[in-house]
Amino acid sequence: MLEELGVNPAHHFAFARLMKLIQEHNPDFELLGPGSPFISQNELELLGALSSFSRKKSQVHGKPTPAELPEVMATLLGACGMALRIGGVIMKSRPIPALTSLPDMEVTTRPLRHHARLxxxxxxxxxxxxxxxxxxxxxxxxxxxxxxxxxxxxxxxxxxxxxxxxxxxxxxxxxxxxxxxxxxxxxxxxxxxxxxxxxxxxxxxxxxxxxxxxxGGLVENNAGSWLLLAGDESALAAIQAIMARTTPEKELHVFVEVSKESEILEFPARPNAVIRWLLRDAENPETASTMYEAIRCSPLPNQSGGAWVGGESGVVKKIRQHLLRERGFNAEDVQAAGFWKKGEVDFKDLAVG
CATH class of the missing domain: 2.40.30.10 (Translation factors)
Known part of the structure; x- marks a missing residue:
């Protein structure tokens, strides 16, 4: 949330490390924040006052705030106060003296919305x-x-x-x-x-x-079953990462579609992995996916398995439908996500996670 308010993320990683060290040293030490049931009106007003003080000093003197309140800290405190207001955090007054534990509450509270930090x-x-x-x-x-x-x-x-x-x-x-x-x-x-x-x-x-x-990432509902991995260049790193994290005994059927023979990589040898490299039709790149056709025509194990598929959105959708309708896969065992889509910039597929 602070990133959206213009606070440089480099300014508060040191603070985050400090908080982590405090909690590791004293697990019972309680910090107000997204993990707390509420934040009091007192803290919110304090943050707002410090922010106001910082802005007035800067406007009057045209220079950074005095040493007692460094500019970076003043900006951070002010942004915290603004973020709490924007987040609609439930506020309730409480005494300032330190407590060994937060008091029980009878009111319903709403936590801060999660925002991934940069x-x-x-x-x-x-x-x-x-x-x-x-x-x-x-x-x-x-x-x-x-x-x-x-x-x-x-x-x-x-x-x-x-x-x-x-x-x-x-x-x-x-x-x-x-x-x-x-x-x-x-x-x-x-x-x-x-x-x-x-x-x-x-x-x-x-x-x-x-x-x-x-x-995102692979979620295996049945760790003992075989696994189908399929994707184009956009999914190649994920496929390799998944293969590196699966046990050697795991039966893998891997389909990777690339544009040129020079893009075929050498994977580490695995006794229970069948790897198929597929070349797209360079003269007709808009034709139906080579990967879809290869999976549709390939023999695969009859018993129920899992699948992870990534690549162009339209191709991924066709492969998922084939696995569910013609191969008998359970819906919860198929992870299929479009990493990109023809004709769209920065395509977002909710199935990616």
């Missing part, structure tokens, strides 16, 4: 996985509490610059995440047009981005 990161490595695929590795202190998402989860990357005040961002699956070193890798497919693709083609170590997420 995490500033820096590019530390750029690799050419294939002629049309770039691996971008980023790191940053903002990833200190990044959760271990489900295999195949995705985040949204934002370029440091902006287009007439509107951040440029696109969603990408996380290829690898190392919590110990705080390194995150993405595989970005290069294509004609698109600001993120153009940036990735010329990305350099030291480039700065912002990350929001994680979202």
């Amino acid at each position: 995490r500033p990161v820096k590019v530390v490595e750029v690799l050419e996985v294939s002629p049309l695929l770039r691996r971008i590795v980023v790191t940053g202190v903002s990833l200190f509490d990044y959760p271990d998402g489900r295999p195949g989860h995705w985040v949204k990357l934002f370029l440091e610059g902006s287009n007439e005040g509107v951040p440029v961002g696109r969603a990408y699956s996380v290829r690898e995440w190392d919590a110990e070193s705080r390194r995150m890798a993405f595989d970005i497919a290069l294509h004609c047009g698109g600001p993120m693709s153009q940036w990735a083609a010329n990305a350099r170590v030291g480039d700065r981005l912002s990350v929001s997420g994680p979202r």
Whole structure:
């Protein structure tokens, strides 16, 4: 929520780390915030007063607020007060003295709405996985509490610059995440047009981005069943991440559609995985998906299994319908999401998660 009010995210990661250390040292220490049943009128008025004081000082003297109230902290406090008002937080007066626990309440409260925060990161490595695929590795202190998402989860990357005040961002699956070193890798497919693709083609170590997420990822309702994985270049990183997180005993049937033979990658050998690389018709790219036809005509296990499918929205929809209507898959075992759609920019599919 603070990001929407114009507060630089780099200013409050240090505060977040401090709060985390306090809670680790003293788990019973209570902080008012989204996890609290309510925030009192006293705190809200205090935040508003500090914000007002900060603005008046800046307007009168035309310079940053005095040392007793640093400008960054004043901005943060003021934004907190405004965010609480915008969020419609239920307020109830209570005594200021410290309490060992919050008092029981008989009124209904409404918590703050969840807003994914932006995490500033820096590019530390750029690799050419294939002629049309770039691996971008980023790191940053903002990833200190990044959760271990489900295999195949995705985040949204934002370029440091902006287009007439509107951040440029696109969603990408996380290829690898190392919590110990705080390194995150993405595989970005290069294509004609698109600001993120153009940036990735010329990305350099030291480039700065912002990350929001994680979202989505594979959910297996029956971990013991076999698994179908299918997708085009946009889903390749997610497919590899899912394969890396599944046990060697898991039976996998993998379909990957690419535009050129040079884009075929070498996957680690797995005894129970059948991998099919499919080439699109370069002369007729608008024809029916090669991936859909390959799945429709391929022999698959008869017993109930799971499926994860990602790619162009129209193709993904056809594959999902085929799996449910003709293959007998249970609806809850099929995860199918359109990562992009022909003719649309920054397409959003609610099924992605």
